[in-house]
Amino acid sequence: MWRKAAVMAVLALAVGYLYHTDPDLPQCVLRFVTQSIPQVLLSTQLEANVPSLEEAISRAWDSLITAPTRQWGRIAVGVNACIDVVVSGVGLLQALAVDPGTSRDHDVLHSKEDVKETFIHYMERGAAAERFFSDKEGFQRIARAAAEYPGAQLYVGGNAALIGQKLASNPHLVVLLCGPVGPKLHELLDEQIVVPPESLQETDEYHLILEYKAGEQWGLSQAPQANRFIFSHDVSNGGMSTLETFVASLEEFQPGLVVLSGLHMMEGMGRTLWEERLREAVAAISDVRNEVPIHLELASMTDRDYMSSIMKEQVMPIVNSIGLNEQELLFLSQAGGGPHSSLAAWDGIPDVGRVTDILLWVLEQHGRADPESEADLTRIHFHTLAYHILATVDGHWVNQQSAVAAGARVASSQACGLQAVDVSKVALKAPQSFYSSFSEPRESLVLNPSSPVTVWRRGNVSFYLTPVLVCKQPLRTVGLGDAISAEGLIYSEIAPQ
Structure with missing residues (x-):
């Protein structure tokens, strides 16, 4: 100028x-x-004097986001926790002496070749994924190489522990974390986090996080956007071994909200184990007091029978809220024969209309969109790179405009490694016009940067969409989904029934 x-x-x-x-x-x-x-x-x-779109949205978020009237005082989180070893995916695979090659998705990993092929499969799509590595000794060799790789970093890991860490950054909250907590993880956890003695164990569980940057190339493969690929041989989290301890500790802790995660970890343990353990998990969750809302955080899964069981075995209907990303949402629809289940994968930024169709279907089929339903599910927090949507059954949740905006704001700042949004380091990638449904009847909607939460209704379900200001050079992508869900929950409030 x-x-x-x-x-x-x-x-x-x-x-x-x-x-x-x-x-x-x-x-x-x-x-x-x-x-x-x-x-x-x-x-x-x-x-x-005219602000950029990014600046207008960031300013509007700051004005829009307000704390709920009744805030949570105590939140209990369980049950997966570990140490994340974060490394360059391409760098580690080169150090393991594997060459770039074919792209192939493996449901369970058995060798470093399987790791390479599955990593390339998701790197080419810029998508996040998580897999179980079946060979304990093989995993330990790779884990040692990862820990010794130059620039490798150790962080708190596991959805429950990451959500707990984010919640504990709020000075008004007391957080209980239950999961397999080893000595190194215990050292890294926030001082405000209470860990039951029964959750402590002698050794830590390690997860390997293979990150890649936007535009990064390996052989003929190139990443369209930054993301990460996660794998582990984690038997403690894989069997949700601390679930019963978690539920038993709730009576003494008396939380106002329960956050549950880790169901995805059982998928790699084999059908016999997860069928039985899933039934036990449902029984344990059912023991939580009815007046305490439960949020379930989903994660990457590949077994359609397992996902179908999570729905059919009544896990989803007995929780009040779920958090998930675009891959998990589409897979959920594929496993249950829902809308757009014929799509093999999203093509670029997920279409808002299609996403809305699936969210509505989940709340109608497995939630309380029908007032006569006995299901408890009334809230879904959906997040993808470019935008977030909160879908809620009317009359059950309040302050959801603040909640969805707060989730997007923390995604924009945390990805850049900052405490607040820096508009010079982010870019608007969300569609500025979209439809409320993929098919008729549908409403044409437009994003307004000065009022960046678009609201519409379908039946008795309200949808709240806000764009994400995407970090141009993200420093760390692991745990963003957990931070988004945690922040959204902090700003959410259950409506009096």
């Missing part, structure tokens, strides 16, 4: 000089130049 002003100043001096040296200069030339100067300067001044 200053360059334009400098040019105009020089031009004005030049006109004065010309007029002084040659008073007979054609009047039309003088008139054109002298009239242009104030117009350009005015345009420059207006441009300087």
Whole structure:
């Protein structure tokens, strides 16, 4: 902007000089130049005062986000916890002496070749995924190489522990975390987190996080956006071994909200184990007091029978809220024969209309969209890279505009490694116009940067959409979904029934 002003100043001096040296200069030339100067300067001044779309959205979030009237005092979180070893995916695979090659998705990993092929499969799509590594000794060899890799970093890991850490950053909250907590993890946890003695164990569980950057290339494969691939050989979390301890500790802790995660970890343990353990999990969850809402955080799964069992075995109907991303939402629809289940995968940014169709189907089939239903599910927090949607059954939740905006704001800041949004480091990638459904009847909707939560209704379900200001050079993508769900829950409030 200053360059334009400098040019105009020089031009004005030049006109004065010309007029002084040659008073007979054609009047039309003088008139054109002298009239242009104030117009350009005015345009420059207006441009300087008009915020970018990113700045307008960030400012509007700060004005919009307000704390709920009744805030949570105590939140209990369980049951998966571990240490995350974060490394460059391409760098680690090169260190393991594997060459780039074919892309292939493996439901369960048995070798470093399986790791390579599955990593490439998701890297090419810029998508997150999580897998179980079946060979204990093989995993330990890879884990040692990862821990020794230059620049490897150790963090709190596991959905429950990550959600607990985010919640504990709120000074008004007391957080109970139950999961397999080893000595290193215990050292890394926030001091405000209470860990039951029964959850402590002698060794830590390790998960390997293979990150890649937007545009990163390996062989013929290139990542369209930054993301990560996770794998582990985690038997404690895989069997949800601390679930009963978690439920038993709730009576003494008396939480206002329960957050549950880790169901996805059982998938790699084999059908015989997960069928039995899932029934036991349902029985344990059913023991939680009815007046305490339960949020279930889902994660990457590949076994349709297992996902179908999570729905059919009544896990979903007995929780009040769920959090999930675009892959988990589509897989849920595929496992249950829901809308758009014929899609193999999303093509780029998920279509808002299709997402809304699936969210509505979940609340109608497994939730309380029908007032006569006995299901408890009334809230879904959906997040993808470019935008978030909160879908709630009317009359059950309040302050959801603040909740969805707070989740998006923390995604924008945390991905950049900052405490607040820096508008120079983020970009708007959300569609600025979209439809409320993929098929008729549908409503045409437009994103308003000065009021960045778009609200619409379908039946008795309300949808709240806000864009995400996507970090141009993300520092860390692991745990973003958990931070989004945690922040959304902090700003949410159950409506009195």
